[in-house]
Amino acid sequence: MAEAQRSVKDITVTLPDGAKRTYAAGTTGMEIAESISKSLAKAVVAVKIDGAMSDLSLPINKDVSISLVKREDAEGLELIRHDCAHVLAEAVQKLYPGTQVTIGPNIENGFFYDFFRNEPFSTEDFAAIEAEMKKIVERGAPFTREVWDRNEAIKFFKNKGENFKAELIQDLPETEEIKIYRQGEWTDLCRGPHMPTTKHVGTAFKLMKVAGAYWRGDSNKAVLTRIYGTAWRNDKELQDYLTQIEEAEKRDHRKLGRELELFHMQDEAQGSVFWHPKGWTIWVALEAYMRRRLKDGGYLEVKTPQLMDSRFWEASGHWGKYRENMFVVPDVVPNTEEGGKVFKEEPKHFMALKPMNCPAHVQIFKQGIKSYRDLPMRLAEFGCCHRNEAHGALHGLMRVRQFTQDDAHIFCREDQIMEECVKFCELTKAIYKDLGFDDYVIKLETRPENRIGSDALWDKAEKGLEDALKKLGMKYDISPGDGAFYGPKLAFIIRDAIGREWGCGTLQLDFNLPERLDALYTAEDGSRQRPVMLHRAILGSIERWIGIMIENYAGKLPLWLAPVQCVVATITSEADSYAEEVVRELRAKGIRAELDIRNEKINYKVREHSLQKVPYLFVVGKREAEERNVAIRQLGSDAQKVVNMEVAVDDLKQAAQPPY
RNA sequence: GCCGUUGUAGCUCAGGGGUAGAGCAACGCAUUCGUAAUGCGUGGGUCGAAGGUUCAAUUCCUUUCAACGGCACCA
Numbered sequence: 050m051a052e053a054q055r056s057v058k059d060i061t062v063t064l065p066d067g068a069k070r071t072y073a074a075g076t077t078g079m080e081i082a083e084s085i086s087k088s089l090a091k092a093v094v095a096v097k098i099d100g101a102m103s104d105l106s107l108p109i110n111k112d113v114s115i116s117l118v119k120r121e122d123a124e125g126l127e128l129i130r131h132d133c134a135h136v137l138a139e140a141v142q143k144l145y146p147g148t149q150v151t152i153g154p155n156i157e158n159g160f161f162y163d164f165f166r167n168e169p170f171s172t173e174d175f176a177a178i179e180a181e182m183k184k185i186v187e188r189g190a191p192f193t194r195e196v197w198d199r200n201e202a203i204k205f206f207k208n209k210g211e212n213f214k215a216e217l218i219q220d221l222p223e224t225e226e227i228k229i230y231r232q233g234e235w236t237d238l239c240r241g242p243h244m245p246t247t248k249h250v251g252t253a254f255k256l257m258k259v260a261g262a263y264w265r266g267d268s269n270k271a272v273l274t275r276i277y278g279t280a281w282r283n284d285k286e287l288q289d290y291l292t293q294i295e296e297a298e299k300r301d302h303r304k305l306g307r308e309l310e311l312f313h314m315q316d317e318a319q320g321s322v323f324w325h326p327k328g329w330t331i332w333v334a335l336e337a338y339m340r341r342r343l344k345d346g347g348y349l350e351v352k353t354p355q356l357m358d359s360r361f362w363e364a365s366g367h368w369g370k371y372r373e374n375m376f377v378v379p380d381v382v383p384n385t386e387e388g389g390k391v392f393k394e395e396p397k398h399f400m401a402l403k404p405m406n407c408p409a410h411v412q413i414f415k416q417g418i419k420s421y422r423d424l425p426m427r428l429a430e431f432g433c434c435h436r437n438e439a440h441g442a443l444h445g446l447m448r449v450r451q452f453t454q455d456d457a458h459i460f461c462r463e464d465q466i467m468e469e470c471v472k473f474c475e476l477t478k479a480i481y482k483d484l485g486f487d488d489y490v491i492k493l494e495t496r497p498e499n500r501i502g503s504d505a506l507w508d509k510a511e512k513g514l515e516d517a518l519k520k521l522g523m524k525y526d527i528s529p530g531d532g533a534f535y536g537p538k539l540a541f542i543i544r545d546a547i548g549r550e551w552g553c554g555t556l557q558l559d560f561n562l563p564e565r566l567d568a569l570y571t572a573e574d575g576s577r578q579r580p581v582m583l584h585r586a587i588l589g590s591i592e593r594w595i596g597i598m599i600e601n602y603a604g605k606l607p608l609w610l611a612p613v614q615c616v617v618a619t620i621t622s623e624a625d626s627y628a629e630e631v632v633r634e635l636r637a638k639g640i641r642a643e644l645d646i647r648n649e650k651i652n653y654k655v656r657e658h659s660l661q662k663v664p665y666l667f668v669v670g671k672r673e674a675e676e677r678n679v680a681i682r683q684l685g686s687d688a689q690k691v692v693n694m695e696v697a698v699d700d701l702k703q704a705a706q707p708p709y
Numbered sequence: 710g711c712c713g714u715u716g717u718a719g720c721u722c723a724g725g726g727g728u729a730g731a732g733c734a735a736c737g738c739a740u741u742c743g744u745a746a747u748g749c750g751u752g753g754g755u756c757g758a759a760g761g762u763u764c765a766a767u768u769c770c771u772u773u774c775a776a777c778g779g780c781a782c783c784a
């Protein structure tokens with residue numbers, strides 16, 4: 050009898066430490082916290098019920114396991130940010146009546162909220178908005194949760210002129226509850242959960258920037274104004290974050306590229322890079338390293354045409370799908386008449402700069418007859434490609450119009466896919482390690498909506514990539530729908546100084562292009578078979594990679610990549626001829642050394658070469674010249690070591706060896 | 710491409726309806742110096758471009774280009 054009663058009225062709550070407690074059905078998270086301790090009740094901001102975040106005020110009606118989320122927890126910080134977005138929205142609507150609200154999620158380091166308003170916001174409005182937000186926080190209105198009837202809710206928001214919210218509700222699945230949160234007078238449709246009151250948001254927040262964003266991420270829809278903010282648990286965290294951003298901006302590769310005289314860009318060649326001697330030195334060293342890696346990896350290097358007839362691109366399928374981003378060149382002799390039209394007649398034939406290398410590599414594969422014995426055939430190219438990227442997409446070295454891929458295509462049999470994928474991942478891992486990147490994310494990007502090829506083929510391809518990752522025990526996330534139109538891909542993603550993510554390495558499985566371009570090999574039984582094609586790049590774009598490396602190392606590249614590895618600087622002109630001899634010795638050993646015999650103080654020279662991030666400075670004065678020594682000063686240290694010149698040169702040669 | 714911001718000397722930036730200014734850099738001279746800026750001097754800009762308003766525009770207006778911050782895109 051007692052047992053039966055319990056099952057109706059009581060629930061068992063399991064805490065994270067495994068302890069079980071019994072409460073009356075309908076008990077809320079807050080009540081549970083209060084029953085444990087007063088201080089816990091004070092600190093708690095939400096409750097995780099069976100793994101799902103919920104409001105503390107939500108009655109619990111069944112047996113569950115819970116954990117109480119405090120403001121200090123990682124989940125608590127997410128709530129601070131999300132609630133802060135709501136506070137922002139309330140403040141904006143108070144200050145700018147008629148502004149429509151849309152959505153405001155928390156993101157890494159903060160939150161944003163998208164508004165619709167005829168007048169744009171400007172950063173000058175921030176002070177007023179922040180002040181209003183602080184008032185709302187100070188007021189500390191409780192967040193209360195209500196579940197509304199769908200049609201009531203739509204009517205409510207339509208009446209308020211909140212068309213975007215009404216549209217959101219309309220599009221929510223029928224099964225979804227329509228949850229409305231109130232904070233004082235202000236209401237918003239929201240999935241929740243929220244902290245108990247606006248006061249819990251605290252004041253460690255700051256509005257950062259305004260930006261345009263499309264409604265529902267669709268470029269055909271309305272443009273909204275997005276306000277980004279950052280929010281933290283306390284002022285120290287906020288300050289630390291702001292300092293961190295400031296520091297990161299100092300490593301911006303565009304800034305360092307100019308300061309270190311690596312490259313520049315200009316209007317007349319937007320999206321293309323002018324590599325200066327020092328920048329190009331990095332490139333050449335990196336490319337040479339990659340060549341050694343590829344050669345040992347069984348790749349064969351090739352070079353294919355830059356400009357090819359449009360019918361070639363028609364056959365590959367790019368003409369139809371990507372033409373708007375291709376640079377198309379009329380195949381006509383231009384008019385030479387002064388002041389005349391560029392072309393006398395309407396061009397009939399077109400060529401196009403290659404936007405990628407794959408079809409060209411298929412042409413090489415197709416020359417002659419290939420046997421199963423030739424497979425896998427790995428064709429590699431440092432392929433210079435052109436893509437007419439949208440203006441807004443261009444970004445320093447990271448996104449350019451002319452770029453060089455460390456591209457390769459592996460033609461193999463189906464039963465070789467797994468092994469090739471494994472080899473590729475291993476090679477990529479090794480190269481990233483050599484180049485100083487241990488921190489990257491792997492994404493498995495699966496079939497997009499617009500695609501070619503049967504589902505059976507896609508199943509096979511996606512499984513192939515996943516199996517290889519599993520075999521290697523590499524961690525990965527799945528990004529559904531992000532694959533290429535011809536096949537799924539692995540993307541190796543690296544972050545730049547300020548946390549932006551850039552795709553670098555990629556491995557794409559393709560059963561389609563060999564079919565489309567009619568690539569065949571002769572199998573053991575004499576039959577003609579289609580090879581499978583693996584598109585792969587490790588650095589991705591060499592431009593981008595160098596940009597990321599500059600930021601990662603804050604310009605202080607490892608010795609083997611440093612454009613100038615050593616400067617020999619004199620203290621007085623008495624050491625000039627000795628300094629010249631030291632430079633000759635260094636250069637004879639393959640060290641990139643420069644001579645500085647300018648009539649300047651050694652302080653000045655040290656400062657200048659340090660700012661130029663030269664790894665080694667050999668200082669020579671009268672003493673060193675007489676004793677045939679050099680005073681070595683390494684970048685980042687003010688210690689000096691006086692060493693015999695020949696020993697120093699040999700040591701530096703050793704230290705400057707590339708990792709492979 | 711879309712929304713917003715910015716554009717003045719090589720760089721960083723100030724100024725403002727009466728045709729521009731600083732620091733650093735460059736150049737010249739002096740200084741020969743021991744580990745993150747020696748001193749003095751000189752030169753340098755059709756104020757992103759085009760058009761308009763005005764007696765007068767770098768400044769105000771329009772258009773345009775580029776860069777920057779996002780969004781969309783990224784074979």
